[in-house]
Amino acid sequence: MRSSNNAEPLKIAYSPCPNDTFVFDAWAHGRVPGAPALDVTFADIDVTNGIAERGSAELDVLKVSYAVLPWVLEQYALLPCGGALGRGCGPLVLTREPGLDLTGRTVAVPSERSTAYLLFRLWAADVLPGGVGEVVVLPFHEIMAAVRDGSVDAGLVIHEARFTYQDYGLHRLADMGEHWESTTGLPIPLGAIIARRSLGAEALRALAEAARTSVRMAWADPEASRPYVRAHAQELDPAVADQHIGLYVNEFTANLGEAGYAAVRGLLTRAAAEGLVPAIAPGALDFP
Known part of the structure; x- marks a missing residue:
């Protein structure tokens, strides 16, 4: 594990x-x-997601979609903390008019390897x-405007769009998280933190502890993270x-815990059964 005063810092992308920014604030600013x-x-x-799929050594740790894991788990380990997984937080399908039939329609999605798109495909299959x-890929912050302006018929949105889509005059057609939770009973796996396996088991465990500590420090003193959050929140209220x-x-x-790991396994197993992702090897999700 690199020490905190090493001239070569750990390269991370999120x-x-x-x-x-809330999760990583304390760590990024040397307070862990x-x-x-x-x-x-x-x-x-x-x-x-693309960097992870290419297996590039340019980054040590990345925030990626859980949906990309089947393609990257040989080179990267899933950290049991730091990511985004929960209930009532799923992606939404938005349209300009309520109740639109999406059959044959153009839909904008944030990434073809995103968990949002995988959940959408499972929903659409049902x-x-x-x-x-x-299906067209757009940066997630451009999707609502594209739906509003009519360049696409519908948009699959994530993150803060849950709270702001009505400002664009849009309607919620479906909630991918509600569909997932109602059909599986599991929480919704969205974003994962992965790290290169070549760092070694001891380093990976230390990384996980650093991420977990950073989260807990943010909870203990939320005001400390506000400048970092605001500086990068793309003008969010x-x-x-x-x-x-x-x-x-x-x-x-x-901590992903038993329920979190069950959700990740459930998503990837169901998607593999539908032929949407490769099957993962036994033990591939295990943390060293």
Whole structure:
């Protein structure tokens, strides 16, 4: 494990969204005792998913979609903390008019490897036997405007869009999280923290402890993280940023636990059975 005063900091990439900056604030600013210094790259989830799939050594730790794990678990280990998983926090399908039939329609999604899109595909398999038409990938912060302006028929949105879509005059057609929870009884796995296995088991355990400590420090003193959150919240209203954090940073962020791992296994097993992702090897989700 690199020491905190090592000239080579740990290279990490996560989003500028409030939940990530809240979680990593203490660690990124050197307040977690004994943790390595961080060299932070802010990147959209589609970018980090791609980096992980390429197996690039340019980053040590990444925030990615749980949906990308089947392609990357040989080189990366899933950390049991730091990510986004919960209840009542699923992606939404938004339209300009209520009750739109999506059969044959164009839908914007934030990433073809995103958990949101995987949940959408599982939902569509159950409720849209005719299937949607074209799927286009857009940065998540552009999707609502694209739906509002008519360049797409519907949009799959994540994060703070849950709280702001009505400002765009849009309607919620379906909640992917509600569908997932009602059909499985499990919490919703969204974003995962992964680290290169080549770092070694001892280093991976130390990384997990640093992430867990950073989360707990943020909970203990939420005001300490506010400048970091606000600096990267893409002009979000502070109240919306607080809602975002409250929804996506929860007990599963500190520790996936039995229910969290069951949710991740359930998602990937069901998706593999539908032919949407490769099957993962036994033990691939186990933490060293």
